Amino acid sequence: MQHKLTGKDMAVRILLVDDHPIVRQGLRTLLQGRGDWEVVGEASDGVEALEKIDDLQPDVVVLDVTMPRMNGLEACRVIQQKHKNAGPEVLFVTQHDSPQMMREALDAGARGYVVKSNAARDLLEAVESVSNHRVFTALARAPQVSS
Amino acid sequence: MKLRILLADDHEIVRRGLCALLQKREGWEVCGEASDGREAVEMAKRLKPDVVIVDIGMPSLNGLDTTRQLLAHDPHFKVIVLTITDSDQVIREALDAGARGFVLKSDAARDLVSAVEALQSKRMFFTPRVNDLVLAGFLDKGHVVARNEPPNLPTLTVREREITQLLAEGKSSKEVATLLNLSTKTVETHRSNIMRKLSLHSIRDLVVYAIKNNIIQIQMPEPTRVAAETTVA
Numbered sequence: 001m002q003h004k005l006t007g008k009d010m011a012v013r014i015l016l017v018d019d020h021p022i023v024r025q026g027l028r029t030l031l032q033g034r035g036d037w038e039v040v041g042e043a044s045d046g047v048e049a050l051e052k053i054d055d056l057q058p059d060v061v062v063l064d065v066t067m068p069r070m071n072g073l074e075a076c077r078v079i080q081q082k083h084k085n086a087g088p089e090v091l092f093v094t095q096h097d098s099p100q101m102m103r104e105a106l107d108a109g110a111r112g113y114v115v116k117s118n119a120a121r122d123l124l125e126a127v128e129s130v131s132n133h134r135v136f137t138a139l140a141r142a143p144q145v146s147s
Numbered sequence: 148m149k150l151r152i153l154l155a156d157d158h159e160i161v162r163r164g165l166c167a168l169l170q171k172r173e174g175w176e177v178c179g180e181a182s183d184g185r186e187a188v189e190m191a192k193r194l195k196p197d198v199v200i201v202d203i204g205m206p207s208l209n210g211l212d213t214t215r216q217l218l219a220h221d222p223h224f225k226v227i228v229l230t231i232t233d234s235d236q237v238i239r240e241a242l243d244a245g246a247r248g249f250v251l252k253s254d255a256a257r258d259l260v261s262a263v264e265a266l267q268s269k270r271m272f273f274t275p276r277v278n279d280l281v282l283a284g285f286l287d288k289g290h291v292v293a294r295n296e297p298p299n300l301p302t303l304t305v306r307e308r309e310i311t312q313l314l315a316e317g318k319s320s321k322e323v324a325t326l327l328n329l330s331t332k333t334v335e336t337h338r339s340n341i342m343r344k345l346s347l348h349s350i351r352d353l354v355v356y357a358i359k360n361n362i363i364q365i366q367m368p369e370p371t372r373v374a375a376e377t378t379v380a
Contacts, residue, residue, distance in 0.1 A: 021256035026164030093160075120159035 011038040012131045015058035015088070017049040017075070019067045023116070027062060027093065030123050037127065046070025050078055058088045060131050062123075063110070065094040065101065073108050080109035089130040093119055097140050112136040150267060151178040153196035155187035155213065156229065157205045161252070165200065168259060175263070184208025185326075188216045191224065198266050200259070202252075203230040203237065204364035206316060207326070211361065212308050214244040219305065225266045229255060237361055238277050248272040303341065308362060310337045314350065315357035 014037055016024045024042050031037055040056045043049040045067045053061065061079070065072040076090050091112035092105045102113045111130040114122045115138065122138045129136035152169055154177055156162050166177050179194050181187035184201065185208045191199055199217060203210035210228055217224045227248030228241045241249050248262040251274050258274060265272035303311060306327075313323045320338060324331040347353050357363045 020253055022161060022164035022168065022252065022259075024164070025167050025256065026158075026160035026162070029163040029167045030160065116160055117158055120163065123160075 011036055012060060012127070013038055013040045013056070013058045014127065015039075015041050015043065015049065015052055015056060015061045017043045017046070017052075017061060017067070017072070018064040018093070019044050023064070027119070027123070030120060031127065034124065034127075046072060046075030046078075049075050050082075053079065053083075053088060060127055061088045061090050062127070063090055063092050065092060065096055065105070073104060076105065076108040076110055089133065091126055091130045091136070093123065099139065102137055102139065106135070106137070114138050115140060150175045150198065150263070151194070151196045152176065152263065153179045153181065153187065153191055153194060153199045155181040155184060155200065155205065155210070156202040157182050158202075161202070165255065165259065168256060169263070172260060184210060184213035184216075187213050188220070191217055192220060198225050198227060198263055200227045200229060200263075203228055203232075203241075203361070207313070208309060209312060209362060209364075211240050211244045212305065212312065214241070214246050215305060215308075218245040227259070227262050227266065227272070229259075233274060233277065240361060242277075249277050250274055303344065307337055307341050307344075310334060311341055311353065311357055312362045314338065314341075315354045315363050 014031060016027050016039060018024050018027070021044070028039050031039055040058055041052045043052045047070045049061065049063065063072040063076060072092060072094070076092075079087050079090060089112070090110040091114065092110050093114045093116055094101070095116045097115045097117070105113050111133065112126045112135065114126045114136070118138060118140065122136075126136040126138065152175060154162050154165050156165070159182070162180050166180070169175055169177055178196050179190045181190050183205045187199065187201060188208070201210040201213050205213070208216070210230070214226045214228060217226060222245075225248075226246045227250060228246040229250055229252050230237060230241070231252050233251055238249065247266055248271060250258045250262050250272070254274060258272070262272035309327065310323055313326060314320075318326070320334045321331050323329075324334045327334070342348070342353070345353075345356055347356060354363075
């Protein structure tokens with residue numbers, strides 16, 4: 001997958017997708033610590049996420065699995081079909097602490113998978129990894145990064 | 148003088164979101180954060196917050212029993228319950244437990260500030276659906292509110308509910324004893340009483356009872372290859 005970032009000075013542009021505004025606020029707060037990252041927008045379901053991706057062209061999409069209208073897995077598959085290798089990297093942040101769901105997310109084309117209950121621990125490292133095209137997966141146990 | 152708020156939710160990401168929302172208000176401060184109900188009760192006793200916001204689905208001690216314990220300790224505590232579900236039974240239990248506010252997590256960004264303001268002004272705040280239900284129950288003399296309630300459930304004591312939750316979460320009697328600072332023998336006695344009162348015969352039955360009665364909440368089924376879902380995370 002190609003990435004639009006070309007230089008060290010360019011900010012990583014992040015789109016947050018979750019149906020709970022309070023979770024999006026929590027994600028935003030966690031990401032604020034990094035001056036070189038920018039949250040460029042938010043969406044509350046998969047359909048809105050696809051529209052925002054077209055408009056905002058983020059580098060990383062932080063995506064929930066369970067959402068109304070279109071869930072995260074479907075949205076991820078559409079992103080892959082539509083953008084081929086030139087689209088944003090997808091990082092799932094979900095309540096599903098399950099190897100099966102993680103496998104399904106990676107099969108759908110995601111680059112990363114983090115469990116919501118551990119997001120405060122794993123999110124920054126996960127965004128760092130996926131924005132550099134490295135796989136990051138973390139269930140309840142310790143996180144794993146691979147290239 | 149600042150309004151002091153204690154937050155209890157097992158997801159740090161939600162607490163971060165709630166903190167950011169509440170601390171935008173001048174004169175409000177989040178004086179503490181707890182990641183389960185037991186910690187919330189301890190912190191509330193120590194910090195004496197003006198408002199306590201509790202998630203229902205917390206490990207170790209759920210939000211409803213947290214509310215009961217807080218109000219048993221001090222009836223002046225003002226508790227707002229946060230929940231992902233507005234089922235009749237959960238609403239009824241939250242009201243029975245003494246919560247003065249009831250906010251859906253999905254609406255928290257919109258409603259939570261209003262809820263805290265209401266409690267600050269010695270009023271109650273309920274999400275619109277709860278208002279409808281309470282009104283319907285009032286007009287129908289309780290018939291609507293009670294319609295979905297399990298019939299004639301035996302009453303467990305506060306201690307028995309605590310132990311039920313811990314056992315249903317998979318803890319052994321010894322682990323429960325350590326957590327609650329009791330002897331293993333005392334826990335075993337409570338356990339026998341619980342099983343007898345509820346006519347249960349195995350831990351599996353106890354887990355089913357705990358789920359049905361909102362003592363514990365389970366993760367939702369995995370949405371494998373589904374096109375759309377309506378449940379919230």
